[in-house]
Amino acid sequence: MRIVIVLSALGAGGAERVVSLLCREWAQSGHEIALIAFDAADARSYHAFHPNIKTIHLGVDYRPSSRLSGAVRSLMRVIRLRRAVRREAPDVVVSFLTKINVLTLLACRGLDVPVIVCERNNPLRQDAHPLWWRLHERLRRGTLVLQTRASCAALAPHGRGATRIIPNPVQPGPDRANVDAHTIVAVGRLVPQKGFDILLRAFGRIADQHPDWSLTIWGDGPEKEELIRQRNALGLEGRVAFPGVSDRPGGWIESGSLFVLASRYEGFPNVLVEAMAAGFPVVSVDCPWGPGEIIEHGRDGLLVPSEDEGALANALAALVDDPAKRQRLGQMAACSVLRFSADRVVGQWNDLIESVATAKRSESVSIRPRFAKP
Secondary structure (H helix, E strand, O other): OEEEEEEOOOOOOHHHHHHHHHHHHHHHOOOEEEEEEOOOOOOOOOOOOOOOOEEEEOOOOOOOOOHHHHHHHHHHHHHHHHHHHHHHOOOEEEEEOHHHHHHHHHHOOOOOOOEEEEOOOOOOOOOOOHHHHHHHHHHOOOEEEEOOHHHHHOOOHHHOOOEEEOOOOEOOOOOOOOOOOOEEEEEOOOOHHHOHHHHHHHHHHHOOOOOOOEEEEEOOOOOHHHHHHHHHHOOOOOOEEEEEOOOOOOOOHHHOOEEEEOOOOOOOOHHHHHHHHOOOOEEEEOOOOOHHHHOOEOOOEEEEOOOOHHHHHHHHHHHHOOHHHHHHHHHHHHHHHHHHEHHHHHHHHHHHHHHHHHHHHHHHHHOOOOOOOO
16 A cells, blocks of 8 residues: 655654654555655654655744744645645555644545544643644544543544554664663653653652662753753752763663653653663653553552652652662563554554555445436
């Protein structure tokens, strides 16, 4: 089949990681894949894509300076995307993330091609104008792919019919957690959603009692300077590092021995599953959504209430003080996330793609010309 995938850019995000893995599996299976992104033609791809993947950069990812320029940019995106989809003539289009889903649905109106839209975050909490989600609900046709049962339950009842729950796949790499590092690791974009301010305060509560432990927060984003100021105000200079984005996917893994997720909300935290696959003992807040469907508390990780820095500090201290428990949880985590293996998850995607394409072919065959003779 010919499959077109649409996403914003080819950076270091979780959706991009999932797309790179799906593209590789589909290309190896003989499908023709075209990947359409809105960034510039010379934009660097963080993830490695299969050489048979056709990449199309539409070059309309600039930042608007006014509402008008934002509207013009959106119109340009729709027009260029529609032209690209028509040229590729796919059997199915798959788009990722709320705004991109809306633009894709608009671009594909009247093209007689099935569109699968995928949500990767919590639309009830994410930092986006609510108009985008209302447009998403109004325009949506075909299948909506979500990652958790909780995200599906949050939909309005009339919107749950054509919904599939498919978790993100994990592909364990060669890197493994360094059990001797005495370093707590967190990873993510430096934005309020990820709760790194909560994590800094939690680490500050236990830092004096554990002087041989440090915290490394991997990632970049607009909150970096504010987080550095908070670190310094807590007296944690030399104990907390902000090295930026790792040079390669998963490059952060060998730097730590304990992983923590402190997010205020998620869709399905890829980095949590990656950490578990690498054998990290993990501590995670039970935020909406994802961690509660990934971790079984006390068996393959620890869950604490969302936005509770005291509970987070206590859980971190409990693992820092207990090497045997860290080892046990890390081993169980690596086994537990096998249910998210690429083979299993890509199999679910294959079933969905095939069913959508087959339904469209059947529909085309069954439609007869309005004035056809009997």
